[in-house]
Amino acid sequence: MPSSSETPVRPGPETPAAGPPLAPAPLTRGTAPAAAAEAAGWQPRIIAFCCQYCAYSAADMAGSMRLQYPPEVEIVLLPCTGRFDVILALKAFERGADGVYVAGCLEGNCHFLDGNVRARKRVGLLKKELAAVGFEPERVEMYNLSASQGPRFAEIAREFTRRVSGLGPSPAGGGGQGGL
Amino acid sequence: MIIAERKPLDEITGFIAGAGKVLVAGCRGCVTVCNAGGTKEVEILASLLRLDAAKDGRGLAVDEITLERQCDPEYVEELSGPLGKGYDAVLSMACSIGPQFIARRYPAQAVYPALNTCFMGGALEHGVWAEHCQACGNCVIHLFGGFCPISRCSKSLLNGPCGGSAGGKCEVSKDIDCVWHLIVEKLSAAGGLEKFMGIELVKDWKTSRDGGPRRIAREDLLK
Ligand code: FES
Numbered sequence: 086m087p088s089s090s091e092t093p094v095r096p097g098p099e100t101p102a103a104g105p106p107l108a109p110a111p112l113t114r115g116t117a118p119a120a121a122a123e124a125a126g127w128q129p130r131i132i133a134f135c136c137q138y139c140a141y142s143a144a145d146m147a148g149s150m151r152l153q154y155p156p157e158v159e160i161v162l163l164p165c166t167g168r169f170d171v172i173l174a175l176k177a178f179e180r181g182a183d184g185v186y187v188a189g190c191l192e193g194n195c196h197f198l199d200g201n202v203r204a205r206k207r208v209g210l211l212k213k214e215l216a217a218v219g220f221e222p223e224r225v226e227m228y229n230l231s232a233s234q235g236p237r238f239a240e241i242a243r244e245f246t247r248r249v250s251g252l253g254p255s256p257a258g259g260g261g262q263g264g265l
Numbered sequence: 266m267i268i269a270e271r272k273p274l275d276e277i278t279g280f281i282a283g284a285g286k287v288l289v290a291g292c293r294g295c296v297t298v299c300n301a302g303g304t305k306e307v308e309i310l311a312s313l314l315r316l317d318a319a320k321d322g323r324g325l326a327v328d329e330i331t332l333e334r335q336c337d338p339e340y341v342e343e344l345s346g347p348l349g350k351g352y353d354a355v356l357s358m359a360c361s362i363g364p365q366f367i368a369r370r371y372p373a374q375a376v377y378p379a380l381n382t383c384f385m386g387g388a389l390e391h392g393v394w395a396e397h398c399q400a401c402g403n404c405v406i407h408l409f410g411g412f413c414p415i416s417r418c419s420k421s422l423l424n425g426p427c428g429g430s431a432g433g434k435c436e437v438s439k440d441i442d443c444v445w446h447l448i449v450e451k452l453s454a455a456g457g458l459e460k461f462m463g464i465e466l467v468k469d470w471k472t473s474r475d476g477g478p479r480r481i482a483r484e485d486l487l488k
Contacts, residue, residue, distance in 0.1 A: 094288070172309050214309070215316075218274060
């Protein structure tokens with residue numbers, strides 16, 4: 086029998102992506118060389134999906150150790166990287182992220198057994214999907230670390246930010262102008 | 266269930282080249298269970314299409330909907346409102362029955378299949394599906410220890426394995442179990458192997474596709 090209430094259409098965001106602009110710098114779309122983009126005031130917007138048991142605690146430790154890591158990295162807390170899904174990263178890119186990484190427990194140490202292994206596979210799929218629409222797969226990465234590795238957390242943040250800075254703005258615009 | 270998988274992205278983007286407004290339509294039936302065309306896959310495809318368009322600086326609006334089923338007219342009817350809003354293309358993420366039903370109900374609407382419909386099967390484990398039925402229309406698995414030689418033997422042999430069976434695998438691929446190996450093993454243990462000493466008569470295929478497209482009409486259900 087038909088359902089009493091009709092299935093609603095979920096409208097896509099207005100183009101460009103909805104939300105208040107967050108980053109002031111206007112951006113050139115497409116493949117502007119990274120150096121030119123940076124000269125124009127572009128700074129990468131990076132989203133880090135961090136497991137609460139390891140990377141998130143490591144970020145806390147990095148903070149209490151007064152370790153510097155790039156302010157471009159914004160952390161999203163996950164209960165375990167097993168919660169990570171391709172769509173979370175795609176939405177981040179739709180709303181202006183230039184790079185996304187996932188940081189989970191060391192393999193064998195996930196509190197839910199294999200959430201981090203599953204996350205790594207999803208990041209692998211994400212790389213393929215992004216490449217198919219012309220994004221550099223290097224814009225996404227999976228890392229593993231433990232809660233006691235504050236310095237490693239800062240190093241990953243620096244390493245990934247350097248990588249994305251080298252790639253330049255996201256092919257979809259990037260720089261966070263969509264409002265994450 | 267019907268097992269399907271998404272078409273390559275460039276084929277899908279080719280379908281909608283030049284479109285300004287697209288509706289991605291999923292199905293909550295089989296393709297949700299086999300992770301090919303449910304709400305989640307609709308969301309992912311829609312997002313990828315938006316990113317692809319944004320990359321090229323193209324304006325593209327992509328809306329999403331997932332119907333209860335696309336193989337039943339009453340649910341396909343639910344598209345009548347949304348399709349009034351002027352979509353340049355509908356990408357159906359159902360098995361091929363979905364886009365056929367949408368195309369028939371909305372003749373003026375451009376409809377494309379976003380999935381390849383692959384086979385009738387089941388999940389061997391999470392993420393692995395295998396063919397188990399070819400809908401021959403006259404089930405005989407009870408004669409073969411519960412295995413279907415029609416769908417699971419590469420040659421659909423009904424009188425025992427061919428010479429390509431080795432180590433329990435089919436010569437076509439090491440990922441394919443020789444179903445005749447499984448049948449003989451099962452019947453050797455459970456009894457009943459002796460009935461294969463006779464020759465199975467030629468199967469009557471008229472209940473299969475040989476009789477043309479099939480149809481079932483149930484008098485008790487008809488209005
Ligand atoms: S609990 Fe940390 S990745 Fe699963």
